[in-house]
Amino acid sequence: MKNIFPNQLSSHVWFVVPAVLLMILLLILPVFVAATFSFTNYNLGSPDFEWIGTKNYEVLFKYSSYKKMFTASFTYIFVVVPISIILGLFSAILISSLRFGGEIYKTIFFLPVMATLLAMAIVWDFTLDPIVGIVNQTLQKGCNTNFFYSLMTGSWLGFNPVDTWYGIACAERMPNWLGDKKYALGTIAFIGIWQSFGFNMVLYLAGLTAVPRTLYKAAEIDGASGSWESFKLVTWPLLGPTHVFVVTITSIRSFQVFDTVEALTRGGPSKSTYMMVYAMFEKGVKQNLIGIGSTLTVVFLFFVLFLTLIQVYFVNRKVHYS
Amino acid sequence: MYSIELKNIKKNFGRTPVLKAINLAIKDGEFLTLVGPSGCGKSTLLQILAGLESQDEGDVIINNKIVNNIRASHRNLAMVFQTYALYPHLTVQQNLAVPLKLRSLTSAERNPFIGPLFPTRKRKLAKIQEKIIHTSEILQISHLLGRKPAQLSGGQQQRVALGRAMVREPSAFLMDEPLSNLDAALRVHMRTELSQLHRQLKTTFVYVTHDQAEALTMSDRMAVMMNGKILQIDTPDQIYQNPLTLEVAEFIGSPKINIAPAEYDTNGHLTCLGVKISFSTAMPEQKNVKLGIRPEHFEILPQDAKIGFLADVQFKENMGSDIYLHFKTNYFEQFFIVRCSPEKARFIAVGDRIRIRWIEEKILIFGSSNELVSFKKLKP
Numbered sequence: 001m002k003n004i005f006p007n008q009l010s011s012h013v014w015f016v017v018p019a020v021l022l023m024i025l026l027l028i029l030p031v032f033v034a035a036t037f038s039f040t041n042y043n044l045g046s047p048d049f050e051w052i053g054t055k056n057y058e059v060l061f062k063y064s065s066y067k068k069m070f071t072a073s074f075t076y077i078f079v080v081v082p083i084s085i086i087l088g089l090f091s092a093i094l095i096s097s098l099r100f101g102g103e104i105y106k107t108i109f110f111l112p113v114m115a116t117l118l119a120m121a122i123v124w125d126f127t128l129d130p131i132v133g134i135v136n137q138t139l140q141k142g143c144n145t146n147f148f149y150s151l152m153t154g155s156w157l158g159f160n161p162v163d164t165w166y167g168i169a170c171a172e173r174m175p176n177w178l179g180d181k182k183y184a185l186g187t188i189a190f191i192g193i194w195q196s197f198g199f200n201m202v203l204y205l206a207g208l209t210a211v212p213r214t215l216y217k218a219a220e221i222d223g224a225s226g227s228w229e230s231f232k233l234v235t236w237p238l239l240g241p242t243h244v245f246v247v248t249i250t251s252i253r254s255f256q257v258f259d260t261v262e263a264l265t266r267g268g269p270s271k272s273t274y275m276m277v278y279a280m281f282e283k284g285v286k287q288n289l290i291g292i293g294s295t296l297t298v299v300f301l302f303f304v305l306f307l308t309l310i311q312v313y314f315v316n317r318k319v320h321y322s
Numbered sequence: 323m324y325s326i327e328l329k330n331i332k333k334n335f336g337r338t339p340v341l342k343a344i345n346l347a348i349k350d351g352e353f354l355t356l357v358g359p360s361g362c363g364k365s366t367l368l369q370i371l372a373g374l375e376s377q378d379e380g381d382v383i384i385n386n387k388i389v390n391n392i393r394a395s396h397r398n399l400a401m402v403f404q405t406y407a408l409y410p411h412l413t414v415q416q417n418l419a420v421p422l423k424l425r426s427l428t429s430a431e432r433n434p435f436i437g438p439l440f441p442t443r444k445r446k447l448a449k450i451q452e453k454i455i456h457t458s459e460i461l462q463i464s465h466l467l468g469r470k471p472a473q474l475s476g477g478q479q480q481r482v483a484l485g486r487a488m489v490r491e492p493s494a495f496l497m498d499e500p501l502s503n504l505d506a507a508l509r510v511h512m513r514t515e516l517s518q519l520h521r522q523l524k525t526t527f528v529y530v531t532h533d534q535a536e537a538l539t540m541s542d543r544m545a546v547m548m549n550g551k552i553l554q555i556d557t558p559d560q561i562y563q564n565p566l567t568l569e570v571a572e573f574i575g576s577p578k579i580n581i582a583p584a585e586y587d588t589n590g591h592l593t594c595l596g597v598k599i600s601f602s603t604a605m606p607e608q609k610n611v612k613l614g615i616r617p618e619h620f621e622i623l624p625q626d627a628k629i630g631f632l633a634d635v636q637f638k639e640n641m642g643s644d645i646y647l648h649f650k651t652n653y654f655e656q657f658f659i660v661r662c663s664p665e666k667a668r669f670i671a672v673g674d675r676i677r678i679r680w681i682e683e684k685i686l687i688f689g690s691s692n693e694l695v696s697f698k699k700l701k702p
Contacts, residue, residue, distance in 0.1 A: 218407035223424035
């Protein structure tokens with residue numbers, strides 16, 4: 001048989017060519033295309049376009065709707081990331097200390113992660129409906145239940161019930177969770193936390209199993225008397241690699257929030273939940289403004305890249321012990 | 323005076339009894355070794371003593387005080403673990419500081435934010451630093467203080483673990499197989515160092531090991547444990563020469579002691595491997611006994627000697643300083659092992675038939691329930 005690789009030295013090239021080709025075609029090329037389009041005013045369907053330099057980027061940092069977009073995105077991240085991480089760590093520690101029943105808790109907390117967020121968002125839409133939603137119905141009924149009323153208004157602590165948030169809500173009307181710009185971002189963030197802390201919990205559970213048991217014994221012998229002491233001395237620092245991973249993953253995932261915004265608020269009211277990926281979708285897909293859509297994509301990519309670089313830095317430097 | 327006493331300690335894991343009524347008294351300043359095969363409960367016993375496990379029954383007494391309900395952190399014991407259990411995120415210096423800081427600083431003083439506000443903190447930290455330097459000089463780890471555990475070799479980690487135990491002058495050191503993760507040469511070296519350290523510190527050492535060599539070389543007294551019971555507590559010499567039971571005799575000593583069945587005749591004479599033995603025990607009512615002969619208590623005789631018995635050499639193990647000859651006799655299925663010098667074994671090859679005898683006064687006799695039978699020598 002004829003040798004199809006007459007030159008032995010070139011055979012390895014043939015082995016990697018398909019993979020490299022696919023990588024370039026599917027992953028790297030689109031980024032470059034997006035980067036190129038971000039310097040144009042190209043609209044899908046129009047026959048030609050002009051090079052407009054960095055005008056798109058200037059627009060991004062000048063117009064108030066994009067300022068609102070950055071505010072919404074970063075507020076969302078700074079709320080969802082810490083809370084879902086602390087909740088995840090806390091529940092992971094509690095579950096890992098259980099002698100039995102841990103599996104049940106794990107399943108329950110992980111359910112929102114497994115469920116389709118879009119479907120869940122529709123359920124949340126029903127739940128949070130200002131009139132017929134179960135949340136507001138319950139709150140409304142609570143106004144006439146003395147125990148619940150005093151609990152929620154804090155009148156048992158000496159507050160004047162009429163001045164409190166719940167007192168006012170009872171007197172006037174229950175909040176429109178998704179339609180009021182005071183509440184919408186908070187509600188979306190709440191759903192984000194509800195959805196993502198189970199995932200963080202699972203990551204922390206995995207991290208906890210990697211902490212050697214003898215370190216707790218050593219800490220106890222060394223005089224760490226109490227779970228808080230040994231948490232500070234052993235658990236928290238030994239979870240270092242997990243922290244880095246969880247923070248990065250949660251940040252990136254929060255950056256990418258889209259389903260809830262699309263299903264529940266569509267960026268409103270008055271752009272209070274106008275998140276980055278949703279803006280990308282709105283400009284690039286709905287309005288066919290490929291130029292500005294690409295600009296958003298590039299900025300988004302830089303944020304994610306930045307987060308990843310931070311992770312790489314920490315993984316390589318500080319938190320690796322082995 | 324006893325510094326540590328264990329009274330009637332019992333422990334079950336589920337339905338499996340791990341410790342069956344252990345009684346042990348450890349003298350002040352003593353180096354006591356708990357030795358036994360893996361799974362005999364020696365580590366569990368140490369953990370109970372440390373307070374890391376709780377006993378089902380019985381009392382732990384440290385310095386004449388019952389400490390059953392006192393947490394490990396308040397028992398003032400130090401422990402060295404098999405895996406060293408150093409805090410991987412802290413430098414050697416910080417590792418050594420942990421037990422001191424946790425004990426001498428209040429939790430407010432340890433707080434990174436409000437701690438510096440306390441004037442006492444600075445003085446205490448200086449004292450801690452002094453102790454760390456002192457300890458690291460004794461253990462010769464001063465040059466490692468800035469490193470993290472991952473940057474140290476196994477032997478160095480071992481020293482740091484020892485240092486972390488030493489810095490705060492505990493009332494006793496507990497060591498759970500501290501040398502078994504080291505390579506063979508370093509292990510032998512650390513044995514001497516640990517013994518020296520014990521002499522220097524004059525503190526009680528409780529040392530758990532499965533390695534009889536460690537137990538024999540280092541301890542003042544050793545406790546042989548098997549199946550959750552202490553079979554014998556005595557000096558290494560006594561345990562080697564007068565093991566109270568067959569199990570102890572078989573566990574201690576390398577190569578293993580040779581066991582051969584023997585029988586009394588009506589005149590009270592013992593016969594083993596067809597050879598008459600010229601002494602009898604004090605309890606001649608037991609007809610069948612077992613003889614225990616250490617490998618070094620055989621003697622190779624010239625071929626034409628009239629005493630002893632014939633043996634076929636099956637295997638020759640060269641240990642350098644010693645040669646172990648494995649042989650078989652016509653009377654018994656089992657292999658026996660003789661330890662002899664390389665000079666004597668030079669002309670012996672596998673397959674040879676040699677003539678050997680045992681040194682009678684060294685033979686140990688075990689009765690039907692495996693207990694050591696005291697014996698007296700008969701005049702021929």
